[in-house]
Each structure stands twice: as C-alpha cells, then as structure tokens.
Amino acid sequence: MSSMDEKIQNLERLTNDFIQRINSLEYEQVEEFVxxxxxxxxxxxxxLSHSTLTEAQKHRLKMLLQYDSMILGKMQSLxxxxxxxxxxxxxxxxxxxxYESAYTTDSILMDKRK
Numbered sequence: 137m138s139s140m141d142e143k144i145q146n147l148e149r150l151t152n153d154f155i156q157r158i159n160s161l162e163y164e165q166v167e168e169f170v171x172x173x174x175x176x177x178x179x180x181x182x183x184l185s186h187s188t189l190t191e192a193q194k195h196r197l198k199m200l201l202q203y204d205s206m207i208l209g210k211m212q213s214l215x216x217x218x219x220x221x222x223x224x225x226x227x228x229x230x231x232x233x234x235y236e237s238a239y240t241t242d243s244i245l246m247d248k249r250k
Contacts, residue, residue: 140183144196147176151200163214
C-alpha cells in the first residue's frame, strides 16, 4: 500500500467514524475532527506536489466529498445552537441588570421623629 493510499484510508476511517456518530457529537469532538481532517488533507496535498493520484484514489476521495454536506450541516447546527445560547444569556443578563438597577445601594432613608 502506498503512502497516499494510507493517507486516504486514514481520511476514510476518520470520516466514517464521524458520520456514524454525527448526531451525538459535541462541538469539541467536531473541532477535533476538523483539525484531524485538515492535517490529513494537508499531508495529501503535500504529497501531490511530487506525485499524482490514481483513478482509484480519485474515486475514493470523491466518495468522501459526498459527506461534506452532512458535515457542514452539523457545523451549522452547532453554530445556530451557540447563537441561540448567546441570545438567551444576553436576555438573562439584561433582565438581571434591569432588576438590580431598580434598587440602588446609595439611597438614604430618612424618618421623621414624632
């Protein structure tokens, strides 16, 4: 097995594992996948500078590209989830600060003597 075949096999393994668990992954796992995928992809591109892909290798890479829409969909859903969380936190913060600003600690209460 050539070095390029090993790299493609690693990419296939990584991608298939990700796709099988896609619905239960947290953002940290997605981030780790993206970093690993980028590393493997860069090594493939580096090797392409002094060699070419066989038809079988091209086919394997094209098959992997079919998963890109699922991967992007997962990333978009995590992005939307983070956006909604941020909005909720900002609303909580605004409500909390509105409640606290109604009561200032600098006020003085004066009673009259009868």
